Amino acid sequence: ELRDELIASFQPKLLAGKKLLITAGPTFEAIDPVRGITNHSSGKMGFAIARAAQEAGAEVTLIAGPVHLPTPPHVRRIDVQSAQQMFDAVLPQAPLHDVFVATAAVADWRPAVMNEHKIKKDGKKLAPSFELTENPDILAAVASLPDKPWCVGFAAESQDLLTHAREKLLRKNVPLIVGNLGPATFGRDDNTLVLVDAAGHRELPAGDKLALARQLVAEIARRTAGV
Amino acid sequence: ELRDELIASFQPKLLAGKKLLITAGPTFEAIDPVRGITNHSSGKMGFAIARAAQEAGAEVTLIAGPVHLPTPPHVRRIDVQSAQQMFDAVLPQAPLHDVFVATAAVADWRPAVMNEHKIKKDGKKLAPSFELTENPDILAAVASLPDKPWCVGFAAESQDLLTHAREKLLRKNVPLIVGNLGPATFGRDDNTLVLVDAAGHRELPAGDKLALARQLVAEIARRTAGV
Numbered sequence: 001e002l003r004d005e006l007i008a009s010f011q012p013k014l015l016a017g018k019k020l021l022i023t024a025g026p027t028f029e030a031i032d033p034v035r036g037i038t039n040h041s042s043g044k045m046g047f048a049i050a051r052a053a054q055e056a057g058a059e060v061t062l063i064a065g066p067v068h069l070p071t072p073p074h075v076r077r078i079d080v081q082s083a084q085q086m087f088d089a090v091l092p093q094a095p096l097h098d099v100f101v102a103t104a105a106v107a108d109w110r111p112a113v114m115n116e117h118k119i120k121k122d123g124k125k126l127a128p129s130f131e132l133t134e135n136p137d138i139l140a141a142v143a144s145l146p147d148k149p150w151c152v153g154f155a156a157e158s159q160d161l162l163t164h165a166r167e168k169l170l171r172k173n174v175p176l177i178v179g180n181l182g183p184a185t186f187g188r189d190d191n192t193l194v195l196v197d198a199a200g201h202r203e204l205p206a207g208d209k210l211a212l213a214r215q216l217v218a219e220i221a222r223r224t225a226g227v
Numbered sequence: 228e229l230r231d232e233l234i235a236s237f238q239p240k241l242l243a244g245k246k247l248l249i250t251a252g253p254t255f256e257a258i259d260p261v262r263g264i265t266n267h268s269s270g271k272m273g274f275a276i277a278r279a280a281q282e283a284g285a286e287v288t289l290i291a292g293p294v295h296l297p298t299p300p301h302v303r304r305i306d307v308q309s310a311q312q313m314f315d316a317v318l319p320q321a322p323l324h325d326v327f328v329a330t331a332a333v334a335d336w337r338p339a340v341m342n343e344h345k346i347k348k349d350g351k352k353l354a355p356s357f358e359l360t361e362n363p364d365i366l367a368a369v370a371s372l373p374d375k376p377w378c379v380g381f382a383a384e385s386q387d388l389l390t391h392a393r394e395k396l397l398r399k400n401v402p403l404i405v406g407n408l409g410p411a412t413f414g415r416d417d418n419t420l421v422l423v424d425a426a427g428h429r430e431l432p433a434g435d436k437l438a439l440a441r442q443l444v445a446e447i448a449r450r451t452a453g454v
């Protein structure tokens with residue numbers, strides 16, 4: 001603990017005076033009062049970036065889906081469940097921040113109808129089928145604001161990571177996408193990240209999530225120094 | 228910690244020589260490598276019963292879905308993800324145990340097809356709809372074994388708890404159903420339980436989950452003393 005605080009206090013203050021807004025974790029899309037659709041995101045990468053950014057002198061707001069993680073020191077945290085709630089929490093905050101880092105694994109779809117009571121299995125009926133409806137795209141919405149912050153997206157893919165990351169860079173209209181070879185790393189403390197921008201791509205040296213978060217924070221500081 | 232161990236060591240050994248098999252937590256039914264259907268169960272009630280049963284002298288096997296809880300001392304734990312995996316873990320174990328306590332919030336349905344790769348949102352296509360297929364009924368399967376253990380089911384309902392609990396008692400053919408006013412208690416440390424059997428029903432005095440688990444363990448010991 002003391003050792004951690006000492007190391008933290010010696011991090012270079014690359015983001016002094018900057019405000020960062022970070023999303024993290026999965027979302028939970030309710031089917032009925034007990035069930036829902038979610039994903040394997042642990043939130044660890046986003047929480048590590050929040051911590052690294054705060055240690056680098058930034059003022060950090062962390063908007064988190066349902067995760068089991070302690071809030072990093074001196075970070076302001078807002079908890080949400082669904083993609084719509086995350087959207088509603090992020091959009092008014094975004095123009096008040098200099099940088100937006102969208103690490104959350106936001107559900108693309110939610111059940112079209114939320115059932116007020118638990119759906120019962122009656123032993124005769126066929127299994128229900130769920131109609132889904134598309135959730136709002138948080139990153140694209142922030143990146144199209146007139147007073148938008150500098151935006152960083154994340155791409156977690158089980159295949160063709162670079163292709164999907166580059167496609168996301170263009171479709172969301174953001175300056176940086178961080179690619180994450182997803183299913184291999186969910187819930188683990190180490191990770192492999194690749195930075196994809198208009199100029200090309202570069203893999204960050206492998207490390208635990210906090211080490212990677214510090215490298216990413218340094219990259220963000222360098223890239224936003226002139227902004 | 229020491230105080231906890233002292234209190235534990237003074238619990239009456241009501242289940243000495245008995246073997247209990249307990250399921251706990253939610254299940255996770257994969258849609259693709261990153262998404263799935265789950266529910267709000269924290270696993271706390273099942274873990275509390277495992278702990279109380281072990282303290283009461285039982286040999287305890289705990290089969291747990293994805294939860295963030297430490298294993299109670301001296302309890303054998305098997306981790307699973309899906310309902311099918313829980314079924315496959317429970318069925319061979321059940322005849323080796325005297326009592327089966329099914330607290331897990333097992334998904335009734337799973338996606339009919341597990342997609343090998345992450346389903347992509349392409350900006351044009353309509354949202355996908357999922358065909359669901361019914362999961363095996365673990366409690367009913369155990370209760371129909373020729374060498375079945377004494378079975379306890381759980382019913383978590385958002386409405387008509389007693390009606391649903393009594394219907395479950397008959398449909399699953401088990402001697403005891405523990406009703407749990409679900410959504411109000413998920414993730415909380417306290418709870419309200421009602422015991423439903425062929426003779427009627429009785430509410431347990433309110434308390435935290437460990438206190439309730441100890442009462443339930445005493446009930447199970449009393450009801451299985453002659454078995």
